[in-house]
Amino acid sequence: MAEENVPVLETKSLGIQFGGLKAVNDVNIEIYKGELIGLIGPNGAGKTTIFNLITGIYAPTTGSYMLCGKRMNGLKTHQVVDEGIARTFQNIRLFKKMTVLDNVKVAFNKNMKANLFQSIIRTPYFWKEEEETTQKAMELLKLFNLEGFADQYAENLPYGKQRLLEIARALATDMKLLLLDEPAAGMNPVETAELKESIKMLREKFGIPILLIEHDMSLVMSICERIYVLNFGEILASGTPEEIAANKDVIEAYLGKEDEDEGGDD
């Protein structure tokens, strides 16, 4: 049972400083198996910076982070992916001039074994592996109802589908932890509902823990089990959605302080 208690992701006073600015400071987050955690906060609070720290795009200046108890500091982005952290991006980053199918197949690359020689000579193994990868990729696309778009360029997908494709691509890396950066940004209500269903489906089917950055409060409140609130690079509060919704500091951070002068007039 000891293994059960090791958090999938644990950050220990994680922080990064750009010049004199502490963009992220002393952040402690723990995510356990199967959890869906929300990370919210006003614009510029440092949410995406935390993702960039965890995925090796930035190197933390203080603290450390662990995946299933393994220290991950200093790993490059592709090594982080090898270890099992996958992510999506706030502003969609698909491989636009590649087909939807190839977008997903790229992410399977790290588990493919055909070496350079086999790939160029096109040995039977090469064909077998390509075939298997195509099948696996199609299965993933089916989960998101994207199989009909497989041969289209990713840039030609409607906006909501592009978001889903990004999640499908992240899943293809066979990860232990999924980071979703504002997946509902720019979506209309129908697309958001579709996204919500997809996230639920992910949890039922794969049981992977998810860390979700999101501004759509109704989405966060309805699906997250625990929420961390970030403000000015520091964790302001954490707890269940109900606790967060009732937390004074959080309301203050989002809406500002009640005017003291007005209070005095009473």
Place this chain on the structure above:
Amino acid sequence: MPKIMKKKYLINIIAVAVVFLILCLLFDTGLLGRKAAYFNGLVTIGMFYTIIVCSLNLLTGYMGEFSLGHAGFMSIGAYASAIATTIISDHVQLSSIALYLIAIIIGGLAAAIIGVLVGIPALRLSGDYLCIVTVAVAEIVRVVLSNVGIKPITGNATFGKSFAGIARVSDYHYVYITMVICIAIMYCYIRSRYGRALISIREDRIAAAASGINVTRTKVLTFTISAAFAGVAGAIYAHYITTLVPTYFNFSKSSEFLAIVILGGSGSMTGSIIAAPILSALPQLISYVFPDFASYRMLIYAVVLVVVMIFKPTGLFGGKEFSLPDLILDGKRKKKEKVS
């Protein structure tokens, strides 16, 4: 291997063989009479141009990085292979095919080694910065070759600087087969998981890394392969022209290769394969008719490049490939559908 691919390979092999037979018919049977040698030369030059332009397309079209130094890798391949074959033929008598094989292997290897050495530090850069580095590398190579000559212990040739008396073993039969193999290797590379990773880096470097692609390794590998084929082209050139002059491999040569890639369509092997022989032969053919033309060649290139960029910025083929098997097989399928 899927069944449809077997059919496609068969059609491709037949097409390659047909072109080969046409070339043989033109040059070996005396059909062209006295002009055979002239056209033979044009075709051979066109073929090594095709190899080097395709190799540059690998960088420009698929990796999305410009290299203005491919003439440098070509000169490394040319000099390395020429030195090797000159030394070898001083000591042993080899058949021309053996000498040719040694030349292209040594040329490719030498350029690949320099490619790795340059690529590892240089490929941390991208875009304009990488482009400048490739220019610098090519210029360094050219200046070194212009000024440093080595006299080997045996024999009486001086290597480096201008270098004459190279064995003429680049027969067009061999060159044609080499070209086909080189293109096939590059094509299969692009259509493998390596190529997929490469194109994903072109599309979005950060997303590629976040999908588990080792960006630096993929880039260095591609750069090396590209350099190796530039070296092969250099080896063919050296053993066709038989005299090497360092100034031939200058900046305008590099930019000429890049211009051909862009005209043909970056990201399209077909574009390079069609544009390279035509654009390498066109100036020669025109100056055959108008003897003054040669000096205006670069001017014409510039004008053509500007016109293409305005009317078809993606080049003639714009990233698309032409496939004879697809054309034939799709045609058949449509006929069947019509019948049924």
